[in-house]
Amino acid sequence: MLSADLPPMTVVPALMPQGPFALWRSESGILSLQADRCPHRGMRLSHGFVRGEALSCIYHGWRYAQNGRCLKIPAHPRLEPPEAIRVETYAVTESGGLIWGCLETPAGAPPNFDGFAPLRMMSVKVSPQMIATSDEVDRRADGALAIELAGQHCLFLARAQPDGSTLLFCLIEEAAAPEARIAVSRALELFRCRLEADDLQKEAL
Ligand code: FES
CATH class of the missing domain: 2.102.10.10 (Rieske [2Fe-2S] iron-sulphur domain)
Structure with missing residues (x-):
């Protein structure tokens, strides 16, 4: 959260x-x-x-x-x-x-995403695997997913939900201006639409 x-x-x-x-x-x-x-x-x-x-x-x-x-x-x-x-x-x-x-003894401290700050979280009706394998993202060594949205470098953290959907946390570079944050937020909505549409298409095949 x-x-x-x-x-x-x-x-x-x-x-x-x-x-x-x-x-x-x-x-x-x-x-x-x-x-x-x-x-x-x-x-x-x-x-x-x-x-x-x-x-x-x-x-x-x-x-x-x-x-x-x-x-x-x-x-x-x-x-x-x-x-x-x-x-x-x-x-x-x-x-x-x-x-x-x-829920168990933590293996260590949480990862540190230096230079990034949380922008927003959203629910996406696809699995975390589908997000991680999207052509638009690159998996980093620390487990985060890197993506360019509205020309901004962003990170995703994806968490599976009990119903099979995903909670997606989007982080943006700390220095991003308010206008860039708004643009990324809009681009994020479109990314969600693309993912959910792809998923529906796969189900229909
Ligand atoms: S006080 Fe919690 S169920 Fe009664």
């Missing part, structure tokens, strides 16, 4: 091939990535609310800390919630304007 799309006191569903996860940013700006299932009755925590440095479930208000521990059960205000009540919590970090989550 783009850092700019997750302001403090916000929770969103992070859709990953392994299922949905609750991604949230506390009032002080700390990120958390947690299972999207309340241990009480299974409500999705991504439908909840961020209260200060904790996440509250929308159903009965159980409140969870950044480390996943249950802090409060409103129906039993005097009860110290048992340690065993906790939400599964995963590694999450922020680098270069992007949020990176990992």
Whole structure:
């Protein structure tokens, strides 16, 4: 996800091939990535609310800390919630304007795309493989895809979605002027149309 799309006191569903996860940013700006299932009755925590440095479930208000521990059960205000009540919590970090989550122990720090900044993300109804094998892109050693859009050098990061589509993150050179950013954004829409049209054509053959 783009850092700019997750302001403090916000929770969103992070859709990953392994299922949905609750991604949230506390009032002080700390990120958390947690299972999207309340241990009480299974409500999705991504439908909840961020209260200060904790996440509250929308159903009965159980409140969870950044480390996943249950802090409060409103129906039993005097009860110290048992340690065993906790939400599964995963590694999450922020680098270069992007949020990176990992469901296992991270093998290292996220890649660094020096000189580039995030422009936008968009959903494309084709697989990441189809984007990576497009004639318009070149795969770099760091896993990013390089592409020229509207005369600007850009990078793509592609993430598979559970429905087979792709979330595409577009990065543009940091020095790009506002007009260039608008032009790239438009060119990106056209790139998406070309990919989706090619995909439909392949299906029809
Ligand atoms: S289901 Fe979350 S508090 Fe009840």
